Amino acid sequence: MIKAIRGTRDILPPASAVWNHVESIAREVFRAYHFHEIRTPIFEATELFARGVGEDTDIVSKEMYTWEDRDGSSITLRPENTASVIRAYIEHRLDQQPGLKKLYYIGPMFRRERPQKGRYRQFSQIGAEVIGSESPAVDAEVIEMVLEALIRCGVENPHLIINSVGCPKCRPVFVEALRSRLQSVKGAMCQDCQRRADTNPLRVLDCKIPEDQPIIDSLPSILEHLCESCAAHFEAVRRLLKVRGIEYEIRSRLVRGLDYYTRTTFEVTHGALGAQNSILGGGRYDGLAESLGSRVAAPGIGFSIGEDRLVMAIEEKISGAELGRLDVYLAPMGQAALEHGVVLARELRRAGVVVEVGTEGKLKRAMETANKLGAKHVLLLGDNEIAAGVYALKDMASGEQENLTRAALLKRLAG
Ligand SMILES: [Zn+2]
Ligand SMILES: [Zn+2]
Incomplete structure (x- = not known):
């Protein structure tokens, strides 16, 4: 691998x-x-x-x-x-x-x-x-x-x-003051600091080695220079x-x-x-x-x-899963419902709703998938819904189901 x-x-x-x-x-x-x-x-x-x-x-x-x-x-x-x-x-x-x-x-x-x-x-x-x-x-x-x-x-x-x-x-005046002070204390410092004391004394101030910290705290301050x-x-x-x-x-x-x-x-x-x-x-x-x-x-x-x-x-406070959450899992039951559903899905997506179109064809499997994906809603689409022009929108958190016209559905989800 x-x-x-x-x-x-x-x-x-x-x-x-x-x-x-x-x-x-x-x-x-x-x-x-x-x-x-x-x-x-x-x-x-x-x-x-x-x-x-x-x-x-x-x-x-x-x-x-x-x-x-x-x-x-x-x-x-x-x-x-x-x-x-x-x-x-x-x-x-x-x-x-x-x-x-x-x-x-x-x-x-x-x-x-x-x-x-x-x-x-x-x-x-x-x-x-x-x-x-x-x-x-x-x-x-x-x-x-x-x-x-x-x-x-x-x-x-x-x-x-x-x-x-x-x-x-x-700064050069300060660097010289730092350099001369370092000559007397560098012996007690880490290898990097000993080298930097000569080549680039300012870098000594960046040292993260715990043992060097008290020495660094005692060095001259640039603000006085x-x-x-x-x-x-x-x-x-x-x-x-x-x-x-x-x-x-x-x-x-x-x-x-x-x-x-x-x-x-x-x-x-x-x-x-x-x-x-x-x-x-x-x-x-x-x-x-x-x-x-x-x-x-x-x-x-x-x-x-x-x-x-x-x-x-x-990232503990802001959840990627929440930011990337699925608004609607659209579950078409059969070929006619799928053909109707894909057009509806595009309309919803254009209105800013996050939609996934399911491929299961069976109600129980569709509900399981929607649940696993963490969808907020499931939109059930079968021949009856298409004929009536009313859509069944199920809220996955509350379990409640609403029957909505196309216009009401758009308003409800995109509003
Ligand atoms: Zn200056
Ligand atoms: Zn050091």
């Missing part, structure tokens, strides 16, 4: 209905904020991620699916989508269009991580980017939008964590969250795993998933476009929701 590759999975019905539900809510919310969808390719030149995400990140150094194409070029399955969106922005000169570019995407990403609960090597992200403004008002609006989407999806009490990671002017304009930007973001009544926690360790972030970073966690409870991450990336070859400044901010984890957070 051929099985799905380790770290990948099939999303089957009824669970797939929850995925569709989440995606349609996201599209609706993004639409209300005047975002538009962008669809970029699933594979790109490896160089895009090496430059865009950063060579020393775990993603680029350990987790990418990269291969040499037949022409010798190096190709990678996208591990995230921000770099691709910025590439498209530059390639299609979207900076020349009026206003901000507000784009969203939904689709699979690929990282060769160690498989564990809630983590897959092919996983799905719902993300959005706003390109073309440095304004803190944009940061606050993007954060509001993603919280709206989560709440409408059914996430209870999402917990917002924010931070500022500074800019190319003030922000330059005047970064401090003012962060202050403005916080004020604009406050006027909206959005609560947040400031966590100075939140630097996120990607090199391109500047100023605002944020994360949303949710209690139901235990330790691995981050549902989304995001942040500002003001120099990213330039580092990918843009000749014009294209400051931006974005986020990506881990859709696998979002679905996990809500």
Whole structure:
């Protein structure tokens, strides 16, 4: 038997209905904020991620699916989508269009991580980017939008964590302070931290090893090293969250795993998933476009929701079986009833009613099948019903049967 590759999975019905539900809510919310969808390719030149995400990140150094194409070029399955969106922005000169570019995407990403609960090597992200403004008002609006989407999806009490990671002017000062402090404490830390203390001290703040946490908590805070304009930007973001009544926690360790972030970073966690409870991450990336070859400044901010984890957070409350429920099991008794029934079924379906046409031909079997499928109603159709122009609609929960004309039937089911 051929099985799905380790770290990948099939999303089957009824669970797939929850995925569709989440995606349609996201599209609706993004639409209300005047975002538009962008669809970029699933594979790109490896160089895009090496430059865009950063060579020393775990993603680029350990987790990418990269291969040499037949022409010798190096190709990678996208591990995230921000770099691709910025590439498209530059390639299609979207900076020349009026206003901000507000784009969203939904689709699979690929990282060769160690498989564990809630983590897959092919996983799905719902993300959005706003390109073309440095304004803190944009940061606050993007954060509001993603919280709206989560709440409408059914996430209870999402917990917002924010931070500022500074800019190319003030961050290097902080990194040096961090580096020098790490020299005296790194000996007690894990192997990765010892290496990162020299190569990329910011990454130490991401370490998840429990023994390292007290040391990390004692390290200098970036918030004490922000330059005047970064401090003012962060202050403005916080004020604009406050006027909206959005609560947040400031966590100075939140630097996120990607090199391109500047100023605002944020994360949303949710209690139901235990330790691995981050549902989304995001942040500002003001120099990213330039580092990918843009000749014009294209400051931006974005986020990506881990859709696998979002679905996990809500699937106990939102049932795929309920979302995908069958309204009517139409049971024709005989050939004439079938020919009449298929036309009626189309009429009902056009009115938005979910209909399945049975093939049993025997009342008892039809009722059994309708029951197993969880149909809300059974519509019994025999020669008598057709002749009388009255349909027998049985409510499966109450067991009650109503006799309805065609017009009354449509009104009853589609209304
Ligand atoms: Zn700064
Ligand atoms: Zn560590």
